[in-house]
Amino acid sequence: MGEFDIIQHYFNRQKAKQHSVLTIGDDCAVIELAPEQQLAITTDTLAVGTHFFPDVSSYDLAYKSVAVNLSDLAAMGATPKWISLALTLPNIDHQWLADFSNGLFAILEQYNVELIGGDTTKGTLSITITAQGVLEKGKGLYRHKAQVGDLIFVSGSLGDSKAGLELLANQTPSKNSHQDYLLQRHLKPTPRIALGSLLNHYSQCAIDISDGLLADLGHILERSQCGAEINLQNLPLSTPLVTEFSTLAERFALTGGEDYELCFTILPEKEEAFLKAITQLDIKCSCIGRITQSGLTLLRNGEKVELPKQAGFDHFSL
Numbered sequence: 001m002g003e004f005d006i007i008q009h010y011f012n013r014q015k016a017k018q019h020s021v022l023t024i025g026d027d028c029a030v031i032e033l034a035p036e037q038q039l040a041i042t043t044d045t046l047a048v049g050t051h052f053f054p055d056v057s058s059y060d061l062a063y064k065s066v067a068v069n070l071s072d073l074a075a076m077g078a079t080p081k082w083i084s085l086a087l088t089l090p091n092i093d094h095q096w097l098a099d100f101s102n103g104l105f106a107i108l109e110q111y112n113v114e115l116i117g118g119d120t121t122k123g124t125l126s127i128t129i130t131a132q133g134v135l136e137k138g139k140g141l142y143r144h145k146a147q148v149g150d151l152i153f154v155s156g157s158l159g160d161s162k163a164g165l166e167l168l169a170n171q172t173p174s175k176n177s178h179q180d181y182l183l184q185r186h187l188k189p190t191p192r193i194a195l196g197s198l199l200n201h202y203s204q205c206a207i208d209i210s211d212g213l214l215a216d217l218g219h220i221l222e223r224s225q226c227g228a229e230i231n232l233q234n235l236p237l238s239t240p241l242v243t244e245f246s247t248l249a250e251r252f253a254l255t256g257g258e259d260y261e262l263c264f265t266i267l268p269e270k271e272e273a274f275l276k277a278i279t280q281l282d283i284k285c286s287c288i289g290r291i292t293q294s295g296l297t298l299l300r301n302g303e304k305v306e307l308p309k310q311a312g313f314d315h316f317s318l
């Protein structure tokens with residue numbers, strides 16, 4: 001089976017649904033944008049050994065490869081529309097490809113995203129996805145837009161993915177529903193697309209949490225040239241995380257990566273309207289602190305706490 005057959009057999013499932021796609025299957029996909037739209041583009045690679053364990057199911061691998069890209073679009077406030085896929089395979093394993101294709105199209109259908117192109121090559125397993133989304137002109141959520149006095153929010157709960165990774169790394173078979181939940185949070189993150197899109201009306205600044213809250217918030221602070229105060233007692237920790245990893249839960253929430261939740265800022269005068277607006281979404285958002293002039297301060301019930309000594313935010317000296 002050659003490259004063309006693989007594409008035909010495993011990756012040619014969707015009928016061109018979006019009117020904006022003028023052609024697929026030529027040398028390039030051609031897309032028409034509406035005059036009031038901007039294009040948001042992102043690329044992420046998942047490489048075996050670096051980003052995932054070799055024994056992870058190809059269904060989950062495909063799902064997550066798409067999810068992390070859609071999460072970047074969500075963090076910009078963009079609505080995902082199209083992806084292209086570059087797949088490097090050591091050999092042709094039909095069961096692996098069939099499961100991969102099922103995982104890929106499961107998440108694409110879920111978020112109404114279309115596969116419009118790609119490439120396959122032989123080599124060490126790696127998956128590169130480029131995702132494109134649309135954004136209304138003049139809108140968007142940027143790392144440099146935080147301002148002193150803004151409230152800092154995060155979506156969902158933090159630290160779950162790191163806990164799931166620990167369970168996987170220790171090869172502990174899941175013993176209960178809490179562990180199942182943590183594993184799923186690691187393997188199948190939820191891109192917060194509806195939230196990102198709604199944030200366009202209430203915020204100008206967001207990032208998705210891929211490297212851990214402190215590291216990713218650090219990117220906002222660096223780009224916006226400001227500081228932050230975080231109230232540790234307000235960190236959203238899930239019941240499964242606290243139950244399974246009690247003493248590590250807070251550290252996982254601060255420094256564990258791959259939660260793919262959004263961290264964003266809200267002007268205090270927009271807080272009430274924002275909290276009202278998110279009741280229409282099935283997601284919890286927690287105010288965990290505020291933007292300050294400089295430095296990163298962690299507080300527990302008003303008392304200052306030392307920063308955990310870990311990479312990613314070491315440019316903040318207290």
Ligand SMILES: [Mg+2]
Nearest residue numbers: 072075208210
């Ligand atoms: Mg990101």
